[in-house]
Amino acid sequence: MKRLVTGTAALGAATLGYAVGIERRHWTLRTAQLPVLSEGARPIKILHISDLHMLPGQESKQRWVAALDRLEPDLVVNTGDNLAHRRAVPAVLRSLGPLLSRPGVFIFGSNDYYAPKPKNPARYLLPKARKKRIHGRHLPWRDLRAAFIERGWHDLTHVRRTLTVGGQRIFAAGVDDPHLHRDRYVDISGYADPDAVLRLGITHSPEPRVLDPFASDGYDLVLAGHTHGGQLRIPGVGALVTNCELDRSRARGVSRWGADMWVHVSAGLGTSPYAPARFACPPEASLLTLVPRDSGGAAPRKTTRRKAHSDVR
Secondary structure, three states: OHHHHHHHHHHHHHHHHHHHHOHHHOOEEEEEEEEEEOOOOOOEEEEEEOOOOEOOOOHHHHHHHHHHHHHOOOEEEEOOOOEOOOOOHHHHHHHHHHHHHOOEEEOOOHHHHEOOOOOOHHHHHOHHHHOOOOOOOEOOHHHHHHHHHHOOOEEOEOEEEEEEEOOEEEEEEEOOOHHHOOOOHHHHOOOOOOOOOEEEEEOOOOOHHHHHHHHHOOOOEEEEOOOHHHOEEEOOOEEOOOOOOOOHHHOOEEEEEOOOEEEEEOOOOOOOOOOOOOEOOOOEEEEEEEEEHHHOOOOOEEEEEEOOOOOOO
16 A cells, blocks of 8 residues: 555656646647639638747747747738736737737737636636636736737737738637626627638637637638646646637537637637646647638648757746
């Protein structure tokens, strides 16, 4: 019995050490091909970035994200939770620097508005406890928004907008963070532009109450973050929680929502500084290659490339 207890404790310590010391800095690029464009449209590459949860000293994360510019995306989509510290705005701008010169759209999440606070991890397993919001101090989201807009990115918070990307017309709209109940879909309701090659929706938290009206209004694709992919996943089981009303099977990656809409949920690139661990769920950005619906393929093609770096945190 003593050996069993000792072995279990050692295994637990090793798992925790891996989750905190290795996997949470194992930066990953997830790729997928989605048949969502109008017939005859040219392929469009979207770089989806979410949940940076940036701290000022996270230099390897900044370098890795900046290097994503070499992928030459046609459009960058940022679905929020960029900040984890009130002095992290410069770090976020350094990491996104080259990408800010490309067409981009964004909305914000709860950890753009409020700093994280220590929480009991067990509360995420209890539905009633999850609904009780614990906010930290206000973060300088207005400074970040001003910098994004100054560089040419579009704030899609409760906005419907037509963009020209690579000479093709994209219709896009977004909502404020449903996790904080700041979403007002009514502000963007109405059928999406049928003449656009792509009808794109974005939200931070992929709440079904938001996904349903996007689908009803004729959107082809919705991008979201927030879930961290579950953050701690059990091999063969998957995510234990999504921290929202989305079912666990959709905690990360691509899935269908209804008959005509796709949803992509990013597992994100960061964690709360008070829960700095990932297991079977490395931090990720996603390169989505969008192709015409008539190109065939009932399911997306997905591959993953990984590159690990050391970090100061």
